[in-house]
Amino acid sequence: MKNVLQSLYLLQLLDTELDELRELRGDLPDTVNKMDEERTMLIGRIEECEQALKKGAVERQQMEKQSLELIAKIDRYKGQQLEVTNNKEYDALTREMETAENTIMSNESEIERFIEQAEELKTSKTDLEGRRDELEKELEVKREELEEILATTREEEKSLETRREAVLKEIKERDLVLYTRIREAKGKAVAPIRRESCSGCYNIVPPQLILEVKKNDRLFTCEHCGRILVSEEIAQETSI
Numbered sequence: 001m002k003n004v005l006q007s008l009y010l011l012q013l014l015d016t017e018l019d020e021l022r023e024l025r026g027d028l029p030d031t032v033n034k035m036d037e038e039r040t041m042l043i044g045r046i047e048e049c050e051q052a053l054k055k056g057a058v059e060r061q062q063m064e065k066q067s068l069e070l071i072a073k074i075d076r077y078k079g080q081q082l083e084v085t086n087n088k089e090y091d092a093l094t095r096e097m098e099t100a101e102n103t104i105m106s107n108e109s110e111i112e113r114f115i116e117q118a119e120e121l122k123t124s125k126t127d128l129e130g131r132r133d134e135l136e137k138e139l140e141v142k143r144e145e146l147e148e149i150l151a152t153t154r155e156e157e158k159s160l161e162t163r164r165e166a167v168l169k170e171i172k173e174r175d176l177v178l179y180t181r182i183r184e185a186k187g188k189a190v191a192p193i194r195r196e197s198c199s200g201c202y203n204i205v206p207p208q209l210i211l212e213v214k215k216n217d218r219l220f221t222c223e224h225c226g227r228i229l230v231s232e233e234i235a236q237e238t239s240i
């Protein structure tokens with residue numbers, strides 16, 4: 001049982017070290033991720049602008065082509081009108097020309113709309129590209145910062161994690177569940193008794209309980225904070 005208590009305390013020490021290493025990184029990994037997401041979003045919107053610009057240009061070209069064809073048609077109709085022999089045919093050609101002229105006019109206003117839309121899209125695109133460029137610069141700086149911190153902590157973190165894995169093998173599933181539950185709630189799950197008090201919450205531990213804990217033959221938790229109690233002796237014997 002003493003081994004279990006030592007393992008739990010060692011696990012606690014390793015986890016605390018790991019917490020401290022991760023704290024060094026602070027919000028940086030999160031910040032970098034969020035900036036990266038924003039960058040992806042901006043790139044997506046720039047692409048949307050480009051697609052819309054392309055689509056608008058194609059539609060505009062089609063309309064311009066159609067109008068040119070209609071102008072040619074009108075010219076033909078004019079020629080035909082000179083050759084017709086009756087009013088009915090003449091009027092029919094006039095109507096055809098009117099229809100063509102109307103279409104040309106509506107195309108013109110559509111083309112104007114496309115031109116305006118293209119201007120708006122170009123402005124949005126330039127704006128988005130500016131934001132993307134700025135973000136990329138900031139992102140690069142943050143990435144470098146993070147990389148520096150990672151480089152100095154990586155080795156240490158790796159070795160702590162390897163040792164943590166080894167310690168975990170010494171701990172029963174049931175005890176680990178308890179440990180994890182307290183750790184999640186309190187940060188540290190194991191508290192050595194120091195000066196007759198729980199070092200987790202500083203409340204006095206009853207003398208009888210201190211004696212029981214010293215026997216190292218089962219798990220006791222602090223009646224105030226619920227942390228697993230270990231004797232001072234265990235704490236002294238165990239170090240990273």
Ligand SMILES: [Zn+2]
Pocket residue numbers: 191198199200201202203222223224225226227
């Ligand atoms: Zn306590």
